[in-house]
Amino acid sequence: MIELSCKLPRHTFTLDIRLQIESGTVYSLFGPSAAGKSSTLHVMAGFENRMQQAYFSVDGQVLLQVGGKKTINVPSWQRNIILIEQGSLLFPHLTVKQNIYYAVNRHHQDELEKWIEEFGLAPYLDAKPKQLSGGLVQRAVLVRAFAKRPRMLLLDEAFSALDGPLRRTLQGAVMDLQKELGTTIIMVTHQLSEAQRMSDRLGILHNGKLLQEGTPEELMLHPHSWQTAKLLGYTHLLEDIRGQKFALHPNRVLLGNHPHLGPVLQGRIQRRFWYEGECRVTIKLMDRSVYPDDSNVEISVPIDTDIQPGEIQPFTTVHPPYFSHEFLISENILHIPESLGQGFR
Amino acid sequence: MKKLRLAPSVAILAGWLCTAFLILPFVSLLLHLSWRNIWSVWIESGGTPLFYSLWSTAISLCVTLLFGTPLGWYLARGQGILWKAIEILLLIPLLMPPLVIGLLLVYFYGPYGIMGHLLTHFGLSATNTILAVVLAQLYESVPYYVFAAQAAFSQIDIKFERISLSLGVSPWQTLRRVIFPLARPGLLIGFAMAFARAIGAFGAVIVVAYYPNTLPVSIWIALEEQGLPSALPLALLLILVALPLPLATVLWRRVHHD
Numbered sequence: 001m002i003e004l005s006c007k008l009p010r011h012t013f014t015l016d017i018r019l020q021i022e023s024g025t026v027y028s029l030f031g032p033s034a035a036g037k038s039s040t041l042h043v044m045a046g047f048e049n050r051m052q053q054a055y056f057s058v059d060g061q062v063l064l065q066v067g068g069k070k071t072i073n074v075p076s077w078q079r080n081i082i083l084i085e086q087g088s089l090l091f092p093h094l095t096v097k098q099n100i101y102y103a104v105n106r107h108h109q110d111e112l113e114k115w116i117e118e119f120g121l122a123p124y125l126d127a128k129p130k131q132l133s134g135g136l137v138q139r140a141v142l143v144r145a146f147a148k149r150p151r152m153l154l155l156d157e158a159f160s161a162l163d164g165p166l167r168r169t170l171q172g173a174v175m176d177l178q179k180e181l182g183t184t185i186i187m188v189t190h191q192l193s194e195a196q197r198m199s200d201r202l203g204i205l206h207n208g209k210l211l212q213e214g215t216p217e218e219l220m221l222h223p224h225s226w227q228t229a230k231l232l233g234y235t236h237l238l239e240d241i242r243g244q245k246f247a248l249h250p251n252r253v254l255l256g257n258h259p260h261l262g263p264v265l266q267g268r269i270q271r272r273f274w275y276e277g278e279c280r281v282t283i284k285l286m287d288r289s290v291y292p293d294d295s296n297v298e299i300s301v302p303i304d305t306d307i308q309p310g311e312i313q314p315f316t317t318v319h320p321p322y323f324s325h326e327f328l329i330s331e332n333i334l335h336i337p338e339s340l341g342q343g344f345r
Numbered sequence: 346m347k348k349l350r351l352a353p354s355v356a357i358l359a360g361w362l363c364t365a366f367l368i369l370p371f372v373s374l375l376l377h378l379s380w381r382n383i384w385s386v387w388i389e390s391g392g393t394p395l396f397y398s399l400w401s402t403a404i405s406l407c408v409t410l411l412f413g414t415p416l417g418w419y420l421a422r423g424q425g426i427l428w429k430a431i432e433i434l435l436l437i438p439l440l441m442p443p444l445v446i447g448l449l450l451v452y453f454y455g456p457y458g459i460m461g462h463l464l465t466h467f468g469l470s471a472t473n474t475i476l477a478v479v480l481a482q483l484y485e486s487v488p489y490y491v492f493a494a495q496a497a498f499s500q501i502d503i504k505f506e507r508i509s510l511s512l513g514v515s516p517w518q519t520l521r522r523v524i525f526p527l528a529r530p531g532l533l534i535g536f537a538m539a540f541a542r543a544i545g546a547f548g549a550v551i552v553v554a555y556y557p558n559t560l561p562v563s564i565w566i567a568l569e570e571q572g573l574p575s576a577l578p579l580a581l582l583l584i585l586v587a588l589p590l591p592l593a594t595v596l597w598r599r600v601h602h603d
């Protein structure tokens with residue numbers, strides 16, 4: 001079990017976060033830029049020293065405790081936690097092979113040679129990093145990290161510089177290795193698709209606060225607040241016939257009248273277009289109060305749907321999440337176990 | 346179109362003029378030298394000063410490396426106002442005329458200075474000794490090395506340090522295996538500059554250590570006592586000794602890093 005709680009002043013907010021993560025799982029911190037995601041990873045990796053209060057333990061071993069009676073701060077190089085940052089770098093003065101074997105435990109030599117083959121790095125072992133493409137560099141960075149058999153791997157936007165297909169290939173390779181080795185992975189990303197695809201659980205971070213956490217499915221189906229819902233791709237807040245507020249997600253909509261699945265809306269088709277491989281239409285809602293104040297909503301439709309601009313169509317929002325009056329922003333509503341953050345009391 | 350064509354020509358001409366301005370005095374030195382008796386002048390007047398120059402420069406460079414490298418590191422990576430203040434203070438010896446440095450050294454390390462008193466207790470003197478030469482060379486050369494080292498360390502992405510540490514490599518090993526190799530080109534340039542400054546140090550040296558004569562001081566004495574023809578062979582000797590290391594450094598950098 002990984003337990004983290006910390007208070008870290010940043011320029012415009014204080015990162016105030018408490019997490020409990022099951023060992024051997026993949027956990028994502030997802031949120032907009034400057035939400036405190038990278039700082040959280042730096043605290044875990046041992047590269048942050050401005051905490052007011054902090055507690056961090058991995059499988060019962062306390063690696064960091066600040067603000068309590070006793071101060072503990074295990075140095076970064078003794079934590080066996082590897083941080084891979086954006087544009088993650090091979091040492092430019094070493095060859096690919098020297099990079100991969102930079103800190104390796106010789107016991108895992110055979111396994112390492114297997115990974116080098118699997119990741120397609122064998123022909124490039126004697127090359128210098130600047131001779132390699134971005135994808136190959138990232139492969140070598142991952143092999144170098146896994147070769148160390150870390151107890152935790154922290155990925156800070158590690159795939160963001162890569163193109164889509166390559167990113168998916170490497171994500172798959174990392175997931176395979178994670179399953180094989182049981183490494184705990186905590187990743188930071190501002191790409192929801194990446195977080196949802198790779199994670200067992202994910203936490204939504206905004207302005208230094210954890211808004212909500214859960215499995216990708218739990219979050220998608222039951223966002224606790226409108227703030228969370230917006231970050232998960234919900235676009236509009238609408239009222240049903242009883243005056244209750246629910247959120248609209250472009251992918252959780254069916255064309256047609258299906259009242260047993262959720263509220264039915266009606267609108268005029270404005271435009272039909274393609275978005276990230278999906279066919280979408282813009283619909284101007286009729287007789288609805290909408291938040292934000294824009295009655296043009298986008299929804300995904302099957303590609304063979306025969307609807308044209310100007311038509312009036314009913315559509316059903318499928319089991320949408322409802323929000324009570326405190327929908328605007330809810331504070332940290334997670335249950336904090338008593339055992340966590342002893343330094344705070 | 347005519348204007349566009351003219352612009353590169355003017356730039357090229359300016360480049361050639363600048364190069365000629367810098368190189369021609371050296372050519373003139375070679376033309377005016379009396380090549381027949383150069384060897385005898387070197388043996389008679391150049392041997393001992395050359396020895397003192399090389400010996401004092403070797404010591405001052407060792408001290409520079411030992412203390413200047415950590416200082417360069419902290420100036421590059423140190424946070425807080427203290428390191429910023431030190432950076433500004435270091436500009437003083439860098440910008441001060443060497444002759445003025447010499448005068449300050451006399452007041453501080455001379456027989457009536459604070460450090461001078463202290464050195465006397467240990468049976469040392471910083472006036473007209475090899476120690477005085479080393480001190481003067483240090484004051485003239487250390488800031489050049491420190492600022493070069495600062496620049497060399499600053500341009501290393503801090504992520505490399507984090508990667509190495511998070512891979513479980515200790516800070517000392519990280520310095521040895523990552524930071525120093527990456528900073529080496531910049532450190533070498535700094536070292537070459539410090540060497541050139543130290544071996545050619547004159548203004549501060551002549552104030553605190555007329556004796557033992559270093560090569561630059563010998564050139565001045567020869568000029569004063571015997572005139573230009575006697576000084577030129579020693580000047581050539583100084584150039585021949587001082588130039589190879591900086592030139593080799595620049596060439597090495599070109600071959601390995603460009």
